Amino acid sequence: MGEGQRDLYYTKGLDVPDTPQPGTSPEPWKETRIIGKSIPRVDGYARVSGAAVYPSDIALPGMLYGAILRCPYPHARVRSVDGTVARDMPGVWAVITGSMPEADLDWSEGGVTTKLFDSHCRFEGEVVAAVAAEDSYQAWDAVREIRVDYEVLPYLVDERKAMESGAPKIHKDGNLVEKNTYARGDVEKGFVEADVILEEVYRSECLIHTPVELHGCVANWDGDLVTIWESTQGVYAVQKKVAQVLGMPLSKVRVIGHYLGGGFGSKLQAGKYTVIAALLAKKAARPVKLFLTREETYLATGNRPPSNMKLKAGVRKDGLLTALQFSCSGTGGAYPVGGTALVDWLIRDLYTCPNVSSEMIDVFTNTGPARPFRAPGHPQGSWALEQMMDALAEKIGMDPVELRLKNIPTYSQAREGNPPYTTTGLEACLKEGEGVRLERCPNPDSGRERQRRPYPKGCGHGELSVVCRRRWSSLHRHRKALLGRERQPEYGSRRHWYWNQNHYGAGDRRGTGCKARDGPDRVCGYGYNSVCHTQRGQQDGSY
Amino acid sequence: MKEKQKKRAGLTRRGFISTMGISTVGLVASGRVSAWGGKEGVTTTEAGDMHRMELHVNGRPHRLLVEPRWSLLHVLREKIGLTSTKMGCDRGECGACTVLMDGVPRYSCLTLAVEAEGHEIITLEGLMDGERLGPVQQSFLEQDAYQCGYCTPGQIMAGEGLLRARPDPSLDEIQKGMSGNLCRCGAYRNIFEAVKSAAQKKKEM
Numbered sequence: 001m002g003e004g005q006r007d008l009y010y011t012k013g014l015d016v017p018d019t020p021q022p023g024t025s026p027e028p029w030k031e032t033r034i035i036g037k038s039i040p041r042v043d044g045y046a047r048v049s050g051a052a053v054y055p056s057d058i059a060l061p062g063m064l065y066g067a068i069l070r071c072p073y074p075h076a077r078v079r080s081v082d083g084t085v086a087r088d089m090p091g092v093w094a095v096i097t098g099s100m101p102e103a104d105l106d107w108s109e110g111g112v113t114t115k116l117f118d119s120h121c122r123f124e125g126e127v128v129a130a131v132a133a134e135d136s137y138q139a140w141d142a143v144r145e146i147r148v149d150y151e152v153l154p155y156l157v158d159e160r161k162a163m164e165s166g167a168p169k170i171h172k173d174g175n176l177v178e179k180n181t182y183a184r185g186d187v188e189k190g191f192v193e194a195d196v197i198l199e200e201v202y203r204s205e206c207l208i209h210t211p212v213e214l215h216g217c218v219a220n221w222d223g224d225l226v227t228i229w230e231s232t233q234g235v236y237a238v239q240k241k242v243a244q245v246l247g248m249p250l251s252k253v254r255v256i257g258h259y260l261g262g263g264f265g266s267k268l269q270a271g272k273y274t275v276i277a278a279l280l281a282k283k284a285a286r287p288v289k290l291f292l293t294r295e296e297t298y299l300a301t302g303n304r305p306p307s308n309m310k311l312k313a314g315v316r317k318d319g320l321l322t323a324l325q326f327s328c329s330g331t332g333g334a335y336p337v338g339g340t341a342l343v344d345w346l347i348r349d350l351y352t353c354p355n356v357s358s359e360m361i362d363v364f365t366n367t368g369p370a371r372p373f374r375a376p377g378h379p380q381g382s383w384a385l386e387q388m389m390d391a392l393a394e395k396i397g398m399d400p401v402e403l404r405l406k407n408i409p410t411y412s413q414a415r416e417g418n419p420p421y422t423t424t425g426l427e428a429c430l431k432e433g434e435g436v437r438l439e440r441c442p443n444p445d446s447g448r449e450r451q452r453r454p455y456p457k458g459c460g461h462g463e464l465s466v467v468c469r470r471r472w473s474s475l476h477r478h479r480k481a482l483l484g485r486e487r488q489p490e491y492g493s494r495r496h497w498y499w500n501q502n503h504y505g506a507g508d509r510r511g512t513g514c515k516a517r518d519g520p521d522r523v524c525g526y527g528y529n530s531v532c533h534t535q536r537g538q539q540d541g542s543y
Numbered sequence: 544m545k546e547k548q549k550k551r552a553g554l555t556r557r558g559f560i561s562t563m564g565i566s567t568v569g570l571v572a573s574g575r576v577s578a579w580g581g582k583e584g585v586t587t588t589e590a591g592d593m594h595r596m597e598l599h600v601n602g603r604p605h606r607l608l609v610e611p612r613w614s615l616l617h618v619l620r621e622k623i624g625l626t627s628t629k630m631g632c633d634r635g636e637c638g639a640c641t642v643l644m645d646g647v648p649r650y651s652c653l654t655l656a657v658e659a660e661g662h663e664i665i666t667l668e669g670l671m672d673g674e675r676l677g678p679v680q681q682s683f684l685e686q687d688a689y690q691c692g693y694c695t696p697g698q699i700m701a702g703e704g705l706l707r708a709r710p711d712p713s714l715d716e717i718q719k720g721m722s723g724n725l726c727r728c729g730a731y732r733n734i735f736e737a738v739k740s741a742a743q744k745k746k747e748m
């Protein structure tokens with residue numbers, strides 16, 4: 001490459017050393033322009049200037065606006081849908097209902113196949129019909145004029161009552177999705193060896209992702225090719241699902257998602273709205289923008305489901321865990337989408353323990369389907385496990401950090417073949433957390449001087465496993481303060497990697513990296529794609 | 544088509560109160576929304592009836608035909624094409640749709656387009672000088688005060704409005720001034736830093 005070219009593209013006049021010969025080490029650069037420096041994000045200008053075109057900002061010539069009629073009951077059967085009035089309303093170009101042949105499509109979720117517009121509505125917010133009109137206001141006018149005859153059925157929304165006799169049946173085979181068990185070693189023997197045994201019950205409540213950009217897409221047909229601008233974390237997942245449901249080859253489905261206004265796991269896959277937008281666009285022969293309302297996203301686009309956990313743990317006086325016995329019941333809602341998936345993973349694998357057993361019962365309820373939310377199952381599992389570790393440490397009179405440091409595994413205990421970890425970073429995390437200073441920060445709730453209390457600063461964000469000297473419960477109390485005041489990482493620093501998980505939700509155009517425990521040298525997904533299609537972290541299989 | 548419209552109007556009867564007339568607009572702007580009902584000069588229109596209006600956005604007049612029920616957000620995004628103003632909740636909770644109305648931050652999703660007639664609206668695009676970022680935008684960029692960037696236009700407008708009212712705010716004032724805007728990614732700390740550094744930048748200008 002000529003000198004001029006090099007200057008133009010890479011170095012802007014800096015003296016760049018040549019590639020070293022094999023076996024020799026180059027002298028370190030005395031000055032770097034990028035590494036170790038705080039620089040604006042590559043897409044920063046677009047985002048702060050308003051030039052970034054999010055999927056919800058797409059405007060195509062002749063574009064129509066879609067709206068979906070959703071079932072207002074948690075459990076109902078649709079007897080009939082009458083869209084004739086809606087079809088004749090001003091500005092309305094297309095109305096689709098489940099009885100139309102073009103909308104009679106199969107929809108698979110978690111191994112259960114139903115219809116796209118299923119006459120058996122198993123949760124409040126299930127789709128019943130859809131409209132495309134020239135204006136979103138007109139579309140909603142038309143939706144309100146669709147007449148539906150429902151047979152309202154008894155419903156079940158509390159997963160703790162799903163297995164009671166007489167509970168309403170959500171699917172024809174009953175309410176049990178599956179029962180998963182795991183065991184290694186001998187838990188009973190482990191409890192005999194323990195000096196201290198504790199047993200606690202933990203519950204986590206349902207949470208909703210609430211990314212600020214609503215779920216939705218713009219669909220446009222060009223002959224037999226459909227292009228979809230989708231607010232998504234996974235363009236390939238959307239492409240696959242749309243192709244599958246519409247019975248099209250992958251090559252005829254193009255999904256674009258340059259920017260994403262947050263997803264946090266709820267936008268990892270296509271929703272029914274994606275296919276509905278494509279159907280409406282086909283029927284109206286015009287592009288259709290279909291973005292849900294905030295209320296609809298709460299009902300139908302995913303949540304982190306509740307879980308009921310019981311953990312019994314045994315520990316020796318010297319701090320070694322001898323047994324962990326875990327049971328959990330939870331729900332993925334009306335469809336088998338992993339209500340208890342991976343809730344026990346941290347119990348199985350995070351700390352060294354020879355005797356572990358877990359039992360997880362997943363049930364159906366008349367609620368919206370679950371979605372991964374900042375690592376499926378992990379926040380719930382660590383809610384139980386870390387509180388238990390603190391309680392055990394207190395019981396045996398040991399520092400909670402020391403107890404954890406004593407139980408760091410060097411290999412994966414729960415994966416097949418027990419592969420060794422190249423690096424885990426857990427020790428570094430713990431020690432960094434231990435060194436966290438308690439600084440005096442103002443309480444954001446009050447802002448008054450006299451209520452200023454110390455908060456641990458610089459640790460804890462979102463769902464990361466917060467490990468520091470403060471008790472979990474107190475961290476939970478102060479979560480507002482933490483969320484409002486967390487320290488953003490310097491790019492390129494180790495902390496950056498610890499925190500990079502955030503960007504999975506953000507879907508930005510930078511690379512996305514690894515998880516807290518992986519450390520800087522375990523990048524499991526890095527790219528400069530226009531869409532970050534993230535790979536699963538190999539070590540803990542989470543997002 | 545005309546026949547269709549008539550049929551529809553007969554079926555729905557979704558009457559809508561429009562706020563035409565200078566006195567009504569004045570009342571709405573001062574926040575006394577309850578002054579609407581039963582006053583003289585208030586007319587009832589059907590959904591679909593268009594109203595001719597002029598909207599001043601970013602220093603330019605826009606002549607528009609709007610339905611009186613359309614929100615300012617809808618008109619800005621879908622009719623004028625200024626898509627930096629985002630829709631997050633459409634109910635005045637998230638602040639992603641914040642614009643400046645006569646220099647004061649305002650949720651455009653809770654503002655009817657007809658209410659905004661006669662007022663000076665500024666959106667994020669209006670803070671730019673050609674391709675150059677305004678001081679608040681520049682500070683947001685430098686302080687990395689965003690992650691997904693979707694709430695950012697609203698945050699920047701709220702920051703701009705705050706600094707116009709209080710050129711040198713304390714941290715408490717910044718927190719209060721920005722409290723109408725939610726950031727789900729959790730970039731609050733950097734947002735506060737950005738507003739602080741923007742205050743400095745504005746002083747130096």
